[in-house]
Amino acid sequence: MTGYLMQRLLLMIPTLIGITLIGFFIMRLAPGDPAELRAAGGLGAAAGAGISVEKRGAVDEAMAQWRAQFGLDKPLHVQYLVWLKNLATLNFGESFKDSQSVWGKIAERLPVTIKLNLWSILVVYLVAIPLGIYSATHPNSFSDQVTTLAAFILFAVPLVWAATMALVFICGGDFYYLFPPGGLESLDYSESWPLWQKFKDHAWHLFLPVVLLSYDGLAGMSRYMRSSMLEVLGQDYVQVARAKGLPEKVVILKHVLRNSLIPQVTILASILPGLIGGSVIIETIFSIPGLGQLGFESVLARDYPTVLALFTASAVLTLIGILISDLLLAAVDPRIVFGRRQQ
Amino acid sequence: MSALQLSPAAVEEMALAEPSASEGLWDDVWKRFKRNPIALTGFYAVCFLAFMALFADFLANDKPYYLQYGGKTYFPIFRSYLVGAKLGQWPAELLNVDYKKLEGATAIFPPIPYRPSNINLLEPLEPPSAKHWFGTDKLGRDVMAGMIHGSRISLSIGFVAVGIAVVIGVVLGAIAGYFGSWVDLVISRLFEVMLSIPTFFLLITVAALLPPSIFLTMAIIGMTGWVGIARFTRNEFLRIRNQDYVTSAIALGVTDRKVMFKHILPNALAPVIVSVVLGIAGAILVESSLSFLGIGVPAELVTWGSILHEASTTTFAWWLAVFPGFAIFITVLAYYLVGEGLREVLDPRLRGLR
Numbered sequence: 001m002t003g004y005l006m007q008r009l010l011l012m013i014p015t016l017i018g019i020t021l022i023g024f025f026i027m028r029l030a031p032g033d034p035a036e037l038r039a040a041g042g043l044g045a046a047a048g049a050g051i052s053v054e055k056r057g058a059v060d061e062a063m064a065q066w067r068a069q070f071g072l073d074k075p076l077h078v079q080y081l082v083w084l085k086n087l088a089t090l091n092f093g094e095s096f097k098d099s100q101s102v103w104g105k106i107a108e109r110l111p112v113t114i115k116l117n118l119w120s121i122l123v124v125y126l127v128a129i130p131l132g133i134y135s136a137t138h139p140n141s142f143s144d145q146v147t148t149l150a151a152f153i154l155f156a157v158p159l160v161w162a163a164t165m166a167l168v169f170i171c172g173g174d175f176y177y178l179f180p181p182g183g184l185e186s187l188d189y190s191e192s193w194p195l196w197q198k199f200k201d202h203a204w205h206l207f208l209p210v211v212l213l214s215y216d217g218l219a220g221m222s223r224y225m226r227s228s229m230l231e232v233l234g235q236d237y238v239q240v241a242r243a244k245g246l247p248e249k250v251v252i253l254k255h256v257l258r259n260s261l262i263p264q265v266t267i268l269a270s271i272l273p274g275l276i277g278g279s280v281i282i283e284t285i286f287s288i289p290g291l292g293q294l295g296f297e298s299v300l301a302r303d304y305p306t307v308l309a310l311f312t313a314s315a316v317l318t319l320i321g322i323l324i325s326d327l328l329l330a331a332v333d334p335r336i337v338f339g340r341r342q343q
Numbered sequence: 344m345s346a347l348q349l350s351p352a353a354v355e356e357m358a359l360a361e362p363s364a365s366e367g368l369w370d371d372v373w374k375r376f377k378r379n380p381i382a383l384t385g386f387y388a389v390c391f392l393a394f395m396a397l398f399a400d401f402l403a404n405d406k407p408y409y410l411q412y413g414g415k416t417y418f419p420i421f422r423s424y425l426v427g428a429k430l431g432q433w434p435a436e437l438l439n440v441d442y443k444k445l446e447g448a449t450a451i452f453p454p455i456p457y458r459p460s461n462i463n464l465l466e467p468l469e470p471p472s473a474k475h476w477f478g479t480d481k482l483g484r485d486v487m488a489g490m491i492h493g494s495r496i497s498l499s500i501g502f503v504a505v506g507i508a509v510v511i512g513v514v515l516g517a518i519a520g521y522f523g524s525w526v527d528l529v530i531s532r533l534f535e536v537m538l539s540i541p542t543f544f545l546l547i548t549v550a551a552l553l554p555p556s557i558f559l560t561m562a563i564i565g566m567t568g569w570v571g572i573a574r575f576t577r578n579e580f581l582r583i584r585n586q587d588y589v590t591s592a593i594a595l596g597v598t599d600r601k602v603m604f605k606h607i608l609p610n611a612l613a614p615v616i617v618s619v620v621l622g623i624a625g626a627i628l629v630e631s632s633l634s635f636l637g638i639g640v641p642a643e644l645v646t647w648g649s650i651l652h653e654a655s656t657t658t659f660a661w662w663l664a665v666f667p668g669f670a671i672f673i674t675v676l677a678y679y680l681v682g683e684g685l686r687e688v689l690d691p692r693l694r695g696l697r
Binding site for chain 2: 023149
């Protein structure tokens with residue numbers, strides 16, 4: 001196992017290089033010059049669209065200066081190597097937008113996103129696994145059909161629709177005001193509130209985002225759980241276990257559950273990027289100051305250093321998630337042999 | 344033993360029965376698929392949506408099917424296809440006219456007599472009424488017309504994107520799972536890169552950086568969406584390649600390609616098919632999220648996602664939120680139901696459970 005772990009850690013190096021290459025070159029090869037955009041933003045604020053020739057010259061000069069400051073005038077591969085070198089020392093550079101340190105911007109918003117996603121993952125697993133087990137052990141019963149249908153319906157509800165409906169109907173849009181339409185705490189929030197009131201305020205604000213972020217992972221996970229349980233239940237060894245007189249509880253929880261958790265283990269790794277994507281939508285809609293919102297704003301502003309940093313950071317996090325899930329996979333399924341094909 | 348001894352006539356009968364039993368795999372699939380009423384409902388919904396997308400021009404159009412004007416008879420919708428194909432021209436008296444205001448004309452209009460591009464600034468944000476079944480948006484465009492024509496964009500993006508994803512995913516997954524060793528190692532690095540990239544974030548980035556276009560959107564959704572299919576295929580191949588029947592096929596000297604695609608793939612198909620059908624729905628979801636965020640598809644095109652976006656920025660227009668979102672929901676649900684129905688039919692290990 002240790003040897004395998006070392007091998008995997010070494011193999012992460014080419015993967016990391018692949019990730020940074022894809023991220024870096026997609027962002028640099030795309031049309032749209034950040035200097036141009038920055039200049040346009042400044043001009044828009046100062047004088048509007050119409051601009052005289054003399055002023056244009058001054059702007060060009062400022063743009064050239066700015067490009068030199070951020071190293072944008074060097075060839076692409078040099079830019080890449082410089083960025084990679086900085087990355088190795090965890091220096092993500094400065095934002096194009098406001099010249100703040102990218103690391104600082106991320107650190108400021110990280111806790112919000114982590115809080116949101118941890119709650120969502122917790123909700124997903126705590127609800128989905130028992131639901132899947134129940135569904136599979138009572139196949140085609142009335143309650144199985146109801147949960148199956150409910151999961152399907154939930155899974156098919158588009159996140160953007162659910163969020164918009166929530167905004168329109170229960171967040172003080174046109175009808176009821178049950179939940180806040182955005183933010184993480186009330187306007188009059190103060191540190192001097194009693195603990196219970198603080199908690200209540202946070203819960204009130206977090207409730208909708210967490211529900212919206214977790215419902216589709218929950219539905220999908222319970223589906224996968226059910227189908228992999230059913231698949232295992234159909235195998236001979238389960239019949240053997242039953243035939244030799246094991247109590248049904250032991251058959252299900254000990255013999256079937258372990259084998260049917262295998263697909264869930266692969267999903268564990270893939271749930272992370274999905275949550276990051278969901279965070280972009282939810283944080284943008286509910287104006288929650290997390291990484292998703294930062295990412296979307298930075299993309300629109302062509303703030304390359306910030307976008308690249310977020311991209312790389314979430315990729316590395318997911319990479320670690322995959323490693324853990326593969327190790328778990330080997331632990332729960334001895335049939336899966338890593339390495340050479342057995343001839 | 345005696346029970347297994349068959350008369351020559353019975354053997355002959357079985358030999359004769361064999362081809363008809365094996366020729367109809369898809370007949371068989373359809374026969375058993377039909378027995379599941381929920382999946383069948385999903386299938387009909389998929390057909391209905393395809394019909395709506397195909398005949399959008401005949402369901403929502405500002406041109407009439409049939410027009411009698413100035414003593415002549417016209418079929419303007421059909422004619423618009425001829426003009427589009429450069430096979431005909433508009434007669435001078437019908438060039439850029441508003442058909443609803445032609446005097447002394449008899450015309451039969453489609454059920455929704457608007458196109459999504461018909462801007463009417465006199466009727467902004469009208470609630471649903473007999474005139475505009477699903478209301479109008481800020482620019483006075485009919486929401487129902489926009490939704491009918493929007494189904495074309497959603498469905499075509501779903502199909503093309505998943506087509507791209509399936510080809511890449513199945514081939515790479517099969518190669519990695521079958522050959523193992525260093526091939527698997529290299530391809531798995533690629534999976535790992537694609538899998539650890541935050542796909543939706545990458546999509547947003549690429550879609551926001553490139554000029555808005557339907558075809559680019561299809562391509563990037565497809566090129567980022569194959570990893571799930573590939574992983575499932577690889578895992579199935581990994582599992583199956585050590586089974587006895589594969590070993591014996593290899594021992595018999597069957598070529599690698601044949602073993603992979605003829606012997607292993609059919610058994611690996613069940614989880615792949617689920618992810619393919621989910622993939623179509625997923626691509627439709629992604630497209631709607633992208634147009635909700637205002638990127639990907641050109642802004643002048645009305646899509647389900649773009650109407651939803653308007654709903655989230657407009658107060659007191661609930662119809663903008665309810666109907667297009669419901670359309671996405673029904674479409675996605677229909678594909679899920681079909682996928683699930685197919686899985687239960689195609690997976691031999693589940694046979695007899697139902």
